[in-house]
Structure formats: C-alpha cells, structure tokens
Amino acid sequence: MQTVHPQQRPAGAPVYIETNGYLLRSLTAADATPRFLQWINSPELLNGLNLPPLNFTQQSLAQFISSFNNLNNYLIGIFDIKQKLLIGFYTMDVSLVHKVANITTGIGEHAYEGKKVMWATLDALLDYFFAFRDVYKVVARVLATNRRMLFNFIGNPRMVLEARLYKECIGLNGKRVDVLVFSGFEDRQEMLKAGKSLE
Numbered sequence: 001m002q003t004v005h006p007q008q009r010p011a012g013a014p015v016y017i018e019t020n021g022y023l024l025r026s027l028t029a030a031d032a033t034p035r036f037l038q039w040i041n042s043p044e045l046l047n048g049l050n051l052p053p054l055n056f057t058q059q060s061l062a063q064f065i066s067s068f069n070n071l072n073n074y075l076i077g078i079f080d081i082k083q084k085l086l087i088g089f090y091t092m093d094v095s096l097v098h099k100v101a102n103i104t105t106g107i108g109e110h111a112y113e114g115k116k117v118m119w120a121t122l123d124a125l126l127d128y129f130f131a132f133r134d135v136y137k138v139v140a141r142v143l144a145t146n147r148r149m150l151f152n153f154i155g156n157p158r159m160v161l162e163a164r165l166y167k168e169c170i171g172l173n174g175k176r177v178d179v180l181v182f183s184g185f186e187d188r189q190e191m192l193k194a195g196k197s198l199e
Helices: 034-040 043-048 058-066 117-132 147-153 188-194
Strands: 016-019 022-026 073-080 085-095 100-107 137-143 160-170 176-185
Touching (some): 073 117
Antiparallel strands (some): 085 100
16 A cells, blocks of 8 residues: 555545445545554454554544545545445555556455455446546455455456466565466456466
C-alpha cells in the first residue's frame, strides 16, 4: 500500500458500488472506528500482506485513510450491507499514465474468512474501474506462502496467473519468497494471452 499526501493531487469522486449483499465504497476518516483499528493492526492481517506492525492509533488511521485521493490511489471498504459492518478493504494504486491498477485486499473480520467475499465483490469492482476509472489492467501480487489470499485468486474467472517471480521479496521471517502475479483485463481475450499454468 502506498500513501500520498492528500494535497499532492486533487481528489477524485469516491467509489460506491453495491453487489451481492456487499457495499464497496471509498473510506473516509469517519470510518476509523475502534473495531476497524483492532483488525487493521492485527498480526494475522499484516502477516498476510507482508507488512511489519503498523501500530495505528485512531488518529493516525484517520490520517492514513485521508491520504487516499480516489484518483491514483484508493482505499475501498468492504461492508456487509445487512450487518452495516466494515469487514475488509481493497486498495487500488493506479498508474494514470499506463492505466494499470495494483490491487491489494484484506478481510479483517474473522467471521467472513473463507466465505469468498472477494469472489462476490471482485466482478463489480473490476467492471467499475474498467468502465469509469479508465483502467486497462488490474494486477495483484501475492506471496506464494499466503495461502489464504491465493485461495481468492486461483481459479477466479476474473484473474489469471501471469507470472511467478522467483524469490522476489523478503518475507517477515527474513527468508526470500516467490511472488505470484495475477492479472485481470476487461477483454477476456487478453486474459487468455496473459494466462500461465501453475505447473
């Protein structure tokens, strides 16, 4: 996740999408609740993202949320509409020149783990960015050791495995780890060309 000071770029229109019982919308500083603070700081979530402890306070979390400008970077909350509960998030870091978005996702509420929340929401999110944010390609970089996240991408009809980067980064345990690159395109023919086998 990359942050940019909110004054560096003008803000774009916030994201608002309803799909399959979930609401995807741009987070605001008011969303920095104690419950969100608890799970965004959890070692389990951060380990999956290969991030060290962030030690957010409620104030610093609100500032972090405000640093996303809905133009070249987005922090999009995933809400259970029925429960009115923030359960996870997507980030999108967009190259406005190349029209490529790097996506990250995390589910913080334990009750929603393994429920294919990403499968229920990714279609609408990608369609939105392709149609309204002038994005051509969406890329996810997933640690080969992050089985929970790989579960969301392997076999997902909207993303294909494009590459395996051998020992691309250093994990939190200090050991080098492969990174799997998954890509999604508006044109399904492009996905077929980009796709590789896991073998």
